[in-house]
Amino acid sequence: MSILIRVDDKFIPLYRVMWVAATPHFCGEEDCTREGYYEIRLEQGESVWANLAERDEMSNRLELWQGGLGPPDEEPGENLW
Template identity: 75%
Template sequence: MSILSRIDDKHVPLYRVMWVAATPHFCGEEDCMREGCYEVRLEQGESIWANAADNDRLITQLELWQGGLGPPDAGDDEAAW
């Protein structure tokens, strides 16, 4: 497994990713170029934008890189979302 993930036309080191948006961007501006894209926040306050496929692949790579998801906790209500 590579420590890099390709997002759009960029190879991003997984360790630079701070968080990944769970919902696509929507601001309502007529000239917005990011509608429907997912924000990926990097360290140093930088952001890049991913399409749905890149977003899903990045999340999978992050989970694998960190050892995968553990067993679900009894109090885990994430499935309710």
């Protein structure tokens, strides 16, 4: 499993992600280009903006990654005789 995930035009290493927005961005500004996108906050105050599919993929991958780097679909008991 790769530790990189693509958001917009960038590959983001999972360990750089601080948090992922639960709700889409809305600030009410007329010329806002981020409306409806989900903010993904990185270290050092950087952000990237994900669509819903990218946001879901990111949060899924983070959950799997938190559980370790082993294969997520390993069958329990597979290595028992």
